[in-house]
Amino acid sequence: MSIANVDEIIIPAGEDYHTHLRHGDLMNMVVPHVRKGGICRALIMPNLTPPITTLEQVVAYKSELEGLDSSVEYLMTLYLHPSLTPEIIAGAKAVGVTGVKSYPRGVTTNSEAGIESYDVYYPIFEAMETAGLILHLHGEIPSNPDNDVCVMNAERSFLSHLEKLHAAFPKLRIILEHSTTKEAVALVKKLGPTVAATITAHHLELTVDDWAGQPHNFCKPVAKYPSDRAALRAVVKEGNPKFFLGSDSAPHDRTKKESCCGSAGVFTTPLLMPYVVTTLLEMGCTSEQIVGFTSANGRAFYDLPDLKQNITLVKESATVPQSYAYGEAGEVVPFKAGQTLAWSLRSQ
Amino acid sequence: MSIANVDEIIIPAGEDYHTHLRHGDLMNMVVPHVRKGGICRALIMPNLTPPITTLEQVVAYKSELEGLDSSVEYLMTLYLHPSLTPEIIAGAKAVGVTGVKSYPRGVTTNSEAGIESYDVYYPIFEAMETAGLILHLHGEIPSNPDNDVCVMNAERSFLSHLEKLHAAFPKLRIILEHSTTKEAVALVKKLGPTVAATITAHHLELTVDDWAGQPHNFCKPVAKYPSDRAALRAVVKEGNPKFFLGSDSAPHDRTKKESCCGSAGVFTTPLLMPYVVTTLLEMGCTSEQIVGFTSANGRAFYDLPDLKQNITLVKESATVPQSYAYGEAGEVVPFKAGQTLAWSLRSQ
Numbered sequence: 001m002s003i004a005n006v007d008e009i010i011i012p013a014g015e016d017y018h019t020h021l022r023h024g025d026l027m028n029m030v031v032p033h034v035r036k037g038g039i040c041r042a043l044i045m046p047n048l049t050p051p052i053t054t055l056e057q058v059v060a061y062k063s064e065l066e067g068l069d070s071s072v073e074y075l076m077t078l079y080l081h082p083s084l085t086p087e088i089i090a091g092a093k094a095v096g097v098t099g100v101k102s103y104p105r106g107v108t109t110n111s112e113a114g115i116e117s118y119d120v121y122y123p124i125f126e127a128m129e130t131a132g133l134i135l136h137l138h139g140e141i142p143s144n145p146d147n148d149v150c151v152m153n154a155e156r157s158f159l160s161h162l163e164k165l166h167a168a169f170p171k172l173r174i175i176l177e178h179s180t181t182k183e184a185v186a187l188v189k190k191l192g193p194t195v196a197a198t199i200t201a202h203h204l205e206l207t208v209d210d211w212a213g214q215p216h217n218f219c220k221p222v223a224k225y226p227s228d229r230a231a232l233r234a235v236v237k238e239g240n241p242k243f244f245l246g247s248d249s250a251p252h253d254r255t256k257k258e259s260c261c262g263s264a265g266v267f268t269t270p271l272l273m274p275y276v277v278t279t280l281l282e283m284g285c286t287s288e289q290i291v292g293f294t295s296a297n298g299r300a301f302y303d304l305p306d307l308k309q310n311i312t313l314v315k316e317s318a319t320v321p322q323s324y325a326y327g328e329a330g331e332v333v334p335f336k337a338g339q340t341l342a343w344s345l346r347s348q
Numbered sequence: 349m350s351i352a353n354v355d356e357i358i359i360p361a362g363e364d365y366h367t368h369l370r371h372g373d374l375m376n377m378v379v380p381h382v383r384k385g386g387i388c389r390a391l392i393m394p395n396l397t398p399p400i401t402t403l404e405q406v407v408a409y410k411s412e413l414e415g416l417d418s419s420v421e422y423l424m425t426l427y428l429h430p431s432l433t434p435e436i437i438a439g440a441k442a443v444g445v446t447g448v449k450s451y452p453r454g455v456t457t458n459s460e461a462g463i464e465s466y467d468v469y470y471p472i473f474e475a476m477e478t479a480g481l482i483l484h485l486h487g488e489i490p491s492n493p494d495n496d497v498c499v500m501n502a503e504r505s506f507l508s509h510l511e512k513l514h515a516a517f518p519k520l521r522i523i524l525e526h527s528t529t530k531e532a533v534a535l536v537k538k539l540g541p542t543v544a545a546t547i548t549a550h551h552l553e554l555t556v557d558d559w560a561g562q563p564h565n566f567c568k569p570v571a572k573y574p575s576d577r578a579a580l581r582a583v584v585k586e587g588n589p590k591f592f593l594g595s596d597s598a599p600h601d602r603t604k605k606e607s608c609c610g611s612a613g614v615f616t617t618p619l620l621m622p623y624v625v626t627t628l629l630e631m632g633c634t635s636e637q638i639v640g641f642t643s644a645n646g647r648a649f650y651d652l653p654d655l656k657q658n659i660t661l662v663k664e665s666a667t668v669p670q671s672y673a674y675g676e677a678g679e680v681v682p683f684k685a686g687q688t689l690a691w692s693l694r695s696q
Contacts, residue, residue, distance in 0.1 A: 143557050145574035150557045152500060152573065209491050209498045211560070212570055213610035218561045225500065226493035258606050260681070262561035333608070 007315040008346075009287060013040035013307065014273045014294040017075075018136070018177050018198050018246025020045045020265070021065060025327030030251055030269055031068040033324070038273025038311045038345050041073040041304070043136075043246065046101055051079035055088060055095050062096050073307065077101045077136060082120070086127035098302065099134035099175075100124070104141055104158070118165060125169050134173040134302070137162060139184065140221055151222045152208070156183045166191050173301070178203065178248040180221045182231035188242055189235070196301045198246025199232050199293075201275040202266045202335055204283075215262035216333050219250065236280065239289045244298035247272050251332040254323060268335045271320060271345075275335060277313050278343045312346040355663040356694075357635060361388035361655065362621045362642040365423075366484070366525050366546050366594025368393045368613070369413060373675030378599055378617055379416040381672070386621025386659045386693050389421040389652070391484075391594065394449055399427035403436060403443050410444050421655065425449045425484060430468070434475035446650065447482035447523075448472070452489055452506070466513060473517050482521045482650070485510060487532065488569055499570045500556070504531045514539050521649070526551065526596040528569045530579035536590055537583070544649045546594025547580050547641075549623040550614045550683055552631075563610035564681050567598065584628065587637045592646035595620050599680040602671060616683045619668060619693075623683060625661050626691045660694040 016039045021030050034042055044065065046052035052061060058076045065074050078084060078092060080102040089100070102118075118125075128135060139162060140154035149157050162176055176188055179197040188197040206223035223229070235243050249272065250265025257263060268275055273294065280290050299306065317340045323331045364387045369378050382390055392413065394400035400409060406424045413422050426432060426440060428450040437448070450466075466473075476483060487510060488502035497505050510524055524536055527545040536545040554571035571577070583591050597620065598613025605611060616623055621642065628638050647654065665688045671679045 143555075143574075145555065145577075148573055148575040150555050150573055151560050152556050207491075207493065207498050208500050212499050213559075213563055213566045213612060214608065215561055215563065215610070216608055222560055225496055225498055227496040229493075258608060260562065260564055260606060260685070262563070264561060337608070 008312060009277070009290075010310050010312050011287060011291050012295045013309040013311045014038045014245065014276070015041040015298050016247045016249075016272060017043045017175070017244060017298045017302070018045065018200075018248050019043065019269065020047070020248070020250045022251060023048050023061075023064075025330060026251055026253075026332070027064070028068065029324060029326030029330075029332070031065055031072075033270040034072050035069055036345075037269050037271055038313075039072065039269075040307050040309045041075065041299075043075040043098065044077060046077045046079040047103065051081060052077070053079050053081045053083050055091055055097075058092070058095050058097055075099075075302075079103070080121060080124070084124055086123055089124060089127035089131050089133060092133060093131055097133065099136050100128060101136040101138070101177075103138045118161065122168070125165070125172055129169055129172045134175060135165070135169075136175050136177050137165075139176045139179065151220070152224060155179070155181050155221045159183060159187050162187065162195070163191070166195050170194065175246075175301075177246055178221060179243075180224050180232070181228045185231045185235050185243075189240065193242075196242045196244065196297075198248075198298075199236065199243055200246065200248045200266070201268045201272060201279065203229070204232055204236070204276070204279050205229075215257040215259075216335070216337065217266060218257075218262055218264055219248065219266045220264040233283055236293050237283055237285055237289060239292050241292065241297045241300060243293065244301065245276060245294050246298075254331045254333050257333060266335050267324075267332050270324060270334060271341065273311060273313065274318070274341045274343050274345055278341045281343065313343045314346050315342060316344045317342050318344045356660060357625070357638075358658050358660050359635060359639050360643045361657040361659045362386045362593060362624070363389040363646050364595045364597075364620060365391045365523070365592060365646045365650070366393065366548075366596050367391065367617065368395070368596070368598045370599060371396050371409075371412075373678060374599055374601075374680070375412070376416065377672060377674030377678075377680070379413055379420075381618040382420050383417055384693075385617050385619055386661075387420065387617075388655050388657045389423065389647075391423040391446065392425060394425045394427040395451065399429060400425070401427050401429045401431050403439055403445075406440070406443050406445055423447075423650075427451070428469060428472070432472055434471055437472060437475040437479050437481060440481060441479055445481065447484050448476060449484040449486070449525075451486045466509065470516070473513070473520055477517055477520045482523060483513070483517075484523050484525050485513075487524045487527065499568070500572060503527070503529050503569050507531060507535050510535065510543070511539070514543050518542060523594075523649075525594055526569060527591075528572050528580070529576045533579045533583045533591075537588065541590075544590045544592070544645075546596075546646075547584065547591055548594065548596045548614070549616045549620060549627065551577065552580055552584070552624070552627050553577075563605040563607075564683070564685065565614060566605075566610055566612055567596065567614045568612040581631055584641050585631055585633055585637060587640050589640065589645045589648060591641065592649065593624060593642050594646075602679045602681050605681065614683050615672075615680050618672060618682060619689065621659060621661065622666070622689045622691050622693055626689045629691065661691045662694050663690060664692045665690050666692045
């Protein structure tokens with residue numbers, strides 16, 4: 001279907017296969033915005049303080065999220081950590097866990113407990129394969145001047161780990177999260193059907209120029225070269241089913257962004273579907289490509305039922321708010337604050 | 349001379365062949381710090397608002413600077429601009445101008461009046477060759493997604509312009525300012541003796557990781573890969589006479605750095621020689637290499653007399669101030685604010 005000349009599109013609600021909902025005051029503000037952003041199902045990252053490594057924490061956190069908005073389906077994750085056991089993995093699915101997230105140590109927010117080597121986790125990966133859990137990879141290696149590794153090539157330098165893990169566990173579903181480079185796109189396309197990748201709303205828009213001096217566009221992995229962005233756009237536009245939306249929306253207080261040492265993360269939750277649909281329509285995507293990227297591809301890879309909920313986007317431009325308040329004096333600046341989006345969600 | 353075990357070194361005062369002294373309140377604060385930073389001679393950039401394009405402006409600005417501190421020798425520059433004429437160039441040396449600065453349009457602070465093509469300036473370059481003025485190049489081309497040009501490769505993409513200019517004007521002295529890449533180092537080494545390069549204090553220290561989310565380390569050109577920094581260090585350590593200090597110190601108010609859209613520039617003026625000497629000693633440089641980089645190489649390229657002023661650096665660690673106040677409520681955060689430098693300048 002061509003949608004070049006329509007001014008309203010009705011599509012399935014989006015599914016966000018990677019988001020950070022935080023805890024405390026920030027969580028209380030963010031969670032109700034998931035649904036308002038056009039999302040009916042979301043994969044929740046476990047990098048709280050402390051990280052989520054037990055099923056008791058999963059149950060408690062999921063219950064908190066459902067208490068704030070029960071209309072969203074929350075898929076839960078565990079943090080890959082030495083305290084995980086095959087027994088925990090075996091019991092995880094029953095409490096709503098669909099996967100385990102791996103953070104290389106120290107590369108992003110709350111990753112101090114991240115992994116240094118995958119080999120010690122092979123018993124966990126075997127248990128995950130048996131239990132049907134997904135391995136979510138933050139695909140960067142730590143910067144190291146001796147090997148010329150820095151934020152610009154940390155993902156490319158990680159890809160051999162992805163290849164090795166897939167070769168060792170060909171049946172284990174693995175997702176290279178928030179992929180940002182042409183090399184990552186090429187490798188995920190090449191590997192078997194158990195390997196997929198998420199792409200964020202902001203990495204479809206940004207390059208390194210956009211976070212140079214602009215902290216609200218700074219995230220990990222950082223946005224790369226224009227040719228990398230072009231590769232991300234191309235694989236979405238070709239409708240490749242191995243690539244789907246994972247926003248990596250990551251709210252931080254304004255004071256933690258506009259500072260000497262800014263936190264990594266872009267906040268897209270409140271307008272996630274308007275951001276993505278505006279971008280994909282500007283790219284000339286068809287409605288099939290939009291639906292594939294924003295819900296169908298991810299749902300198929302996760303092997304989940306269709307929630308059969310629709311949203312309506314209308315061609316009415318709207319200004320992105322300058323910030324979202326939370327707690328007593330907190331404030332989070334969203335992606336593209338103050339800019340105009342061509343498409344808006346009709347209230348449901 | 350080995351200086352591995354000394355705790356005091358006496359060397360010629362530094363010469364800073366690229367600095368921004370601003371105007372108004374900021375200038376009033378910055379200028380007295382040039383000498384305090386161990387510098388006796390400085391090349392002053394012309395990117396004020398409006399840019400310095402007339403000899404009257406040069407005379408007035410130089411007089412202001414001398415009024416604030418007459419102990420420093422100020423070398424003045426004109427801004428390469430359509431209003432420049434061969435007649436202005438012919439009269440420039442008499443009022444203290446040693447060179448003309450070229451800014452590609454829009455790539456850094458106050459470069460809106462910068463050039464788009466060099467060809468129209470060939471009559472100016474001829475006049476500069478005759479008058480013995482130096483051409484100072486901000487060596488970046490504007491970002492362009494269609495050509496995959498962004499801040500990370502804008503300098504590398506500029507280098508063909510340097511080669512072309514040198515081929516067209518082999519007698520014209522050209523300096524590739526604040527060079528940041530291994531490709532720039534290799535090209536400047538390869539080209540004839542009329543081509544040199546400056547290197548800043550901060551580019552000897554920083555990589556892309558250091559300005560990711562850290563606005564006080566964000567400057568143009570941006571710091572690049574660890575291997576680029578290694579190439580800058582190597583060419584300084586080998587004592588190559590074509591490479592010398594140009595700090596590109598560029599003060600901005602804290603509020604313009606810690607903001608949604610930070611200004612480009614690192615402020616090193618107040619502690620310039622302590623920064624550089626600490627770095628070079630950590631790199632294992634000899635005193636000959638230190639003196640070459642911080643004064644002798646630049647002076648030889650510029651063909652200027654030795655001012656015969658010495659400074660004393662002592663191995664006494666000192667903490668870099670958190671900020672420098674100016675005007676009524678202004679504040680500039682220096683490079684490495686709050687960190688410790690191993691070497692200090694003894695007051696003169």
